[in-house]
Amino acid sequence: MSKEPTGTNIEGEAPDAEPVVETDEATITDDAELERTLGLAGGLAIGIGTMIGAGIFVFPGLAGGEVGTAATASFAVGGVVALLVALPTSELATAMPKSGGGYYFISRGLGTLAGTVVGLSLWLGLVFATAFYLVGLGFYALDALAEVGITIGASPGILVSFIAVVAGIGFTVLNVTGTENAAKLQNGIVALLLSMLVFFLGFGLLEAFGFVDAGTPPGEAADVWQAVPILSVAALVFTSYLGFAQVATVAGEMKNPGRNLPLAMIGSVLIVTVLYVLTIFVATDIFTKDRLLEEGETAMVEVGRQLLGTTGALVIIVGGLLATMSSANASILSTSRAIYGVSKDALLPKEASRINLKYGTPHVALGMAGGPIVVLAATRQVRLLAEVASFLHLVMYGLICVALLAIRRDEPEWYDPDFRVPGGPVIPVLGAAASFGLIGFMDRLSIGVGIVVIVATAGWYFYYARDLKLKGAL
Numbered sequence: 001m002s003k004e005p006t007g008t009n010i011e012g013e014a015p016d017a018e019p020v021v022e023t024d025e026a027t028i029t030d031d032a033e034l035e036r037t038l039g040l041a042g043g044l045a046i047g048i049g050t051m052i053g054a055g056i057f058v059f060p061g062l063a064g065g066e067v068g069t070a071a072t073a074s075f076a077v078g079g080v081v082a083l084l085v086a087l088p089t090s091e092l093a094t095a096m097p098k099s100g101g102g103y104y105f106i107s108r109g110l111g112t113l114a115g116t117v118v119g120l121s122l123w124l125g126l127v128f129a130t131a132f133y134l135v136g137l138g139f140y141a142l143d144a145l146a147e148v149g150i151t152i153g154a155s156p157g158i159l160v161s162f163i164a165v166v167a168g169i170g171f172t173v174l175n176v177t178g179t180e181n182a183a184k185l186q187n188g189i190v191a192l193l194l195s196m197l198v199f200f201l202g203f204g205l206l207e208a209f210g211f212v213d214a215g216t217p218p219g220e221a222a223d224v225w226q227a228v229p230i231l232s233v234a235a236l237v238f239t240s241y242l243g244f245a246q247v248a249t250v251a252g253e254m255k256n257p258g259r260n261l262p263l264a265m266i267g268s269v270l271i272v273t274v275l276y277v278l279t280i281f282v283a284t285d286i287f288t289k290d291r292l293l294e295e296g297e298t299a300m301v302e303v304g305r306q307l308l309g310t311t312g313a314l315v316i317i318v319g320g321l322l323a324t325m326s327s328a329n330a331s332i333l334s335t336s337r338a339i340y341g342v343s344k345d346a347l348l349p350k351e352a353s354r355i356n357l358k359y360g361t362p363h364v365a366l367g368m369a370g371g372p373i374v375v376l377a378a379t380r381q382v383r384l385l386a387e388v389a390s391f392l393h394l395v396m397y398g399l400i401c402v403a404l405l406a407i408r409r410d411e412p413e414w415y416d417p418d419f420r421v422p423g424g425p426v427i428p429v430l431g432a433a434a435s436f437g438l439i440g441f442m443d444r445l446s447i448g449v450g451i452v453v454i455v456a457t458a459g460w461y462f463y464y465a466r467d468l469k470l471k472g473a474l
Contacts, residue, residue, distance in 0.1 A: 040260040041187055043247045046333070047268025049190045049326035050243030056197065056275060057320035058136040058297050059237045060283040062383070065293025067224040067233050069284040072277050074233035075240070079273030081438060082241035084431035085397040086269050087421045088404040090262035093248045095417035097257035102245060102396045103341050109403025112347075113458070116465050118396050119342035120457035125392030126338060127369065129242055130331035131376035132385035134164035137324035138377075139297045144317045147310075157380055164377035171329045172370030175336065176363050189326040196319045197275060204282035204307055224289075231441040236383065238390040238438065240276065243327075244269045245393065246334035253337075258418030282307075297382060335369035336362055347465045387446030391439060392453060398435035401428040 038046075063071035092105040103122050107115025138160035142152065152159055224230070244265040247254075254260050283292060283303050292299045300320065304312035340362040343352035354364050376385060405428050407415055421427050439447065 038250060038254045038260075039256075040263055043250075043254060043260050043264025044268055044271075045187045045190045046250065046330045047243040047247045047264055048194075048272055049323075050246050050330040050334070051240055051268065051272040052190070052193060052197075052243075052275065052323050052326065056279050057140065057300050057316070057323050058132075058382070059240060060280050060303070061292045061296045061299025063233045063237050064280055064284050064287070064299070065289055065296075066236075067229045068289040068292075069281065070225045070230050071233055071237075071280045071284065073225075073230050074237055075273065075276040075280055077231065077234040077438075078238045078241050079269060079276065081234075081238070081397075081431070081434045082244060082269045082273070083266070084427060084434055085400060086244045086265045088401050088428045088431055089245060089248055089397075090265050090419050091417045091421050092400065092404055092407075093251050093261045093265070094258045094419045095415050097251040097254060097261065098341065102248065102400050103338060105248075106396070106399050106403045107345065109406045110399060112465065113461055114399060114403075115345070116342075116347050116461040117454055117457045118399055119338065119345075119347055120460060121392045121453055122338045122396055123335060123342065123369070124372075124453050124457075125389050125396070126242075126246070126331055126335035127372045127376060128385050128392070129239055129389035130168070130328055130335060130369075130373045131164070131379075132239060132382060132389060133324050133327035133331060134168050134373070134377040135160065135380050135382055135385065136297060137167055137321065137328060138163040138380070140301075140317060140320035140324055143298050143301050144321060147313060147317055161378040161380055164380075165374045167325070167328060168332070168370060168374040168377050171325075171332045172366055172373075174329065175333050176361055176366050189322050189329075193319055193322045193326065196315055196322075197279075200304065200307075200312070200315055200319070201275070201278050201282060204285070204303075205278065207307060208282060208285040228441065231438065235390060235438050235441040236387055236443075237276075238394065239386040241269065241272075242389065242393050243272070243330065245397070246330060250334065250337050252341075262419040332366070332369055332373065335373070336365040339365035339368050347461075383443070384446060384449070387442050388449045388453070391442060391446055391450035394435045394439050395450070395454065398432045401432035401435065404428045 060071070063074055067074065089102070089105070092109075096104055096108065098104045103115055103119030106118045141163045142156055142160055145152065247261065247264045247268065251257055251261055254264075279300075283300065286303050286306050287295070287299070291302075295302050298320070301313050301316045304314075304316035306312070308315065339348065340353050342348050343350060343365065352364050352368060353362060355362055379385075404421070405425055408425075
């Protein structure tokens with residue numbers, strides 16, 4: 001039996017205003033909109049800050065441990081796929097600068113069923129991704145403790161889970177107190193992080209090309225230059241490229257979205273892809289494939305130690321902490337906006353889109369984001385969390401490209417983007433093919449979990465939201 005949803009209809013037209021409710025903490029209304037407080041710097045900080053954590057500090061040990069220096073090609077493939085999707089997403093985002101990101105675009109282009117599946121899958125995909133970032137934060141915190149002489153007993157994994165859970169709760173509370181507060185933290189972290197990375201990678205490249213001698217042995221990373229392993233690793237590390245689309249989820253809070261959205265999305269992909277490739281190149285120049293695999297999630301700490309001694313290790317530990325904090329903070333923000341966007345269209349109960357006017361944030365959506373994130377973070381299943389997040393996002397990315405083609409074909413009156421992808425249908429077609437194709441190289445368990453999530457979201461549509469009619473207007 002289907003329930004009749006209430007709240008804002010899927011056309012985006014506001015229903016009769018709900019009465020304002022006074023509470024002890026704040027004034028809350030179901031009809032309020034999020035404030036536009038984010039500029040270009042804030043958008044870039046969300047995109048770069050989300051992507052840079054896993055790609056730079058967590059994945060080199062995992063990716064380099066599988067294919068050696070060929071992991072540079074894996075990261076490059078991920079960057080190309082992300083760019084092919086970032087361009088269509090930028091066009092759609094400038095035409096529909098609304099909170100909700102990919103869900104909003106797909107629901108308008110492909111209908112309610114596709115929108116519901118993607119909207120709820122985006123929520124859960126971001127949950128998996130954020131949990132992955134928090135686990136990375138826990139591992140780096142453990143290394144930081146070891147570096148200052150604090151040894152952990154027989155169960156370090158429990159401490160990793162504890163740190164991940166506490167950090168998840170802390171970032172959720174921070175985002176409740178205001179987007180501007182979270183953005184300021186994000187901007188500061190990203191600025192400091194980029195400065196540290198430029199210094200570290202600069203020294204690593206000088207050493208790799210023989211301009212300085214750091215006394216490191218040849219990496220001899222036992223490269224695996226074969227298409228299938230390279231693409232399999234690309235599918236694993238694609239979680240590193242989710243940040244550009246997260247910029248779209250806060251489109252409703254961006255100032256001058258016609259200019260800032262495309263620059264933030266495309267710019268963050270280009271900047272971070274270069275940093276990824278350089279980082280994995282330096283890592284595989286220093287250590288063998290087997291050594292990187294042995295060191296795992298914090299292999300970059302030992303790379304830093306090999307290059308610059310204790311100072312290098314400390315730089316990487318601090319950078320890793322900052323990067324995983326940045327990724328987690330930005331992802332919690334984006335996860336809540338995905339929930340907010342779906343709820344505004346009544347695909348979830350309208351309570352999820354309530355805004356606390358004291359802080360101007362969707363506090364209920366933030367709770368729905370933070371709760372499952374901390375539960376998954378406690379599991380410490382790094383690879384599974386990363387790949388399920390990649391699977392769900394690749395499905396969304398492929399459908400975003402298809403949605404652009406469908407909207408261009410129908411040419412609705414309201415569609416007037418400030419940015420248009422050049423080349424006609426070529427780039428969105430390539431983006432869809434690349435996104436769906438990369439899924440085939442994932443681990444079967446990750447694909448299975450992703451399919452279960454999609455089936456569950458489709459079931460929610462038939463149970464709760466099938467009576468919604470999409471008319472296509474904004």
